[in-house]
Amino acid sequence: MTEHLSRGCLAKRNSDREKQMKKVIESTDISKAFGSTKALNDIAFSVDESEIFGFIGPDGAGKTTLFRIIATLLLPDKGEMKVLGMDCIAGFKELRKNIGYMPGRFSLYQDLTVEENLNFYATVFGTTVKKNYDLISDIYSHIEPFKKRLAGKLSGGMKQKLALSCALIHKPKLLILDEPTTGVDAVSRSEFWAMLARLRQHDITIIVSTPYMDEAMRCDRVALIQNGSILTVAPPQKIRNGFSRKLFMIKASEKYKLIIALRKYPGTVTAYPFGDSVHVTFSDDSIDESLFRFLSKEGLSKVTAVETEAGIEDRFLELMKKGATV
């Protein structure tokens, strides 16, 4: 009897979770071309509620185009984009009240002060700064001492915090951040991601794009995007684990010469520079004496090689290469 009851409870909780986990974004076969340039090809993915979803990819991969479609600023040529349960084209009016968009380029009024910008966006969304202050206090408190300063005179990190405050001031359900950390120093970047993590308490779903691989680890799930196509979508840890070979980190006194030598070595599959070392994979997934002999013959000294864990970047490069050869 009790067992039966508890099972019933569990079932109820599960269905609750299902209801909670409703999709914030559902994209089906979204394509967009600018003239003859195909920016997006059949993009399909979905984002769950309260998730931090990252788009990682090089410049020109199509991240901004995709974000502009989600933000109702651009119409797709093909496919359907549902955001917060509404169609991006038909429901754009309602959607605009519920999304916060922070474009990659700083696009607040540079000739208005910090305070004036914030008040402006609050009023335009039909709310006040006071009403939603608790939501932005964590971020805005950093720039509040400079509230009389013109936005154009702020430093990069402060501009970014102001832009985030303005994008959040109407308590959006979905926050779209297009390369928010580009051009921001390492400390501010790390601070910024900590802020995003705290925003999750307010039930805000966040999609964020970045060219920095290290930031991918801060997301719940990550989509790797290249040439307008999504290569894979998975939690970052899983993406790393998807690396198909053993990865070795090789160092030598002259890095550039080392890469060239490694790429000449017959057993090498890939060799990419990574910081002050080179990440290498071999066809037999192991290192033997013949490699060291080969490298010393190439004139390299102080060669060290250790096995290392693959990062997102390694997996990304692997996927990119696969995509290129297919």
Add this chain to the structure above:
Amino acid sequence: MRTILYLIRKEFLQIFRNKFISRAMFAVPIAQMLLLVPAVTFEIKNVRLCIIDNDLTSESRGLISKLEGSTFFKVTFSTFSENEANNLLHKNKFDLILNIPSGFGKNLGTGKTGKLMASVDAINASSAQLTWAYLSGVIRDYNRNILTKNINTIPVNLVPQIIITNRFWYNEMLNYNHYMLPGVLTLLVTVVGFLLAGLNMVREKEMGTIEQLNVTPVRKYQLIIAKMVPFLLIGLIDLSIGLIIGKLVFNIPFVGSITLLFVCSFIFLIAVLGLALFISTFSGSQQQFMFIAFFCMIIFMLMSGLFTPYESMPNWAQIFNMINPVAYLMKINRMVMLKGSTIHDISREIISLIVIAVCSTSLAVRRYRKTA
């Protein structure tokens, strides 16, 4: 409504924060009035005259002194060589050569016809015609003097004559300031309306701020109204400044209703603001906008009848002027200020302006895209 008011407040904040623009907006009408009204005139003064007097009789000297006595002519050169005179005319040293051949005085004295030759530099056709008209006026005058002198030989009252008495209505003294000032006022309102609002809109595009504004629930018409209102007010303030200068500096008569003038300028401003914002919807940069706006403005202004009466333009030009808001305001301003026309006299112009205003504004709202 609250949104529109707040958007307008933001525009004013930005305008007055830009120190250059906020000062220039009020300095421009003052400079424009003070410079253009007295400078742009069709009156011809100080025509430079070259005399070739091959006669050297009292008759020829009498004619020359008569020419010198008028305000139009200034004898700047006299010579006996026709070649030299022609050369100097070619070098633009003077505007008119009057050649008095020898025998001129003798012929007059013996009752024969005196002959003169005038060569006018006609690069500017209208000024050449005016110069010629002035010259023949002076000579006609001189002619009459000769007739009265010889009254004993020819009884002049026997010759029947038509005497015309004329009066110039609405501008009795033919004061060109009175004609130009209403035109310059139109120009002033056009520049403010056409350039500032459109540039402001394109600047939002250039700075990328439009992107952030587009994701807000602000409606298209709200945005367009918010962009129009500040410049509408500034245009009307500039008009007031212009009118005050007209009264204080040029003492221009103001016959008609000031309210009517302001109402018409108000409608006109909506028309040009709408047009400028429409242009701004397909310009990506301030440079592009300036180019198109300037092109339109020059056409509108030169065809509006600012300098040349538009009734004398070719037919197609008059048809074009049916969609030229500047032409309507030009006419309205002159009629109201100089003639005291009432709303009934200019109802056709007002209705046309309203139609243009409605069309251009709805075009701007329709064309403006929040989504690409």
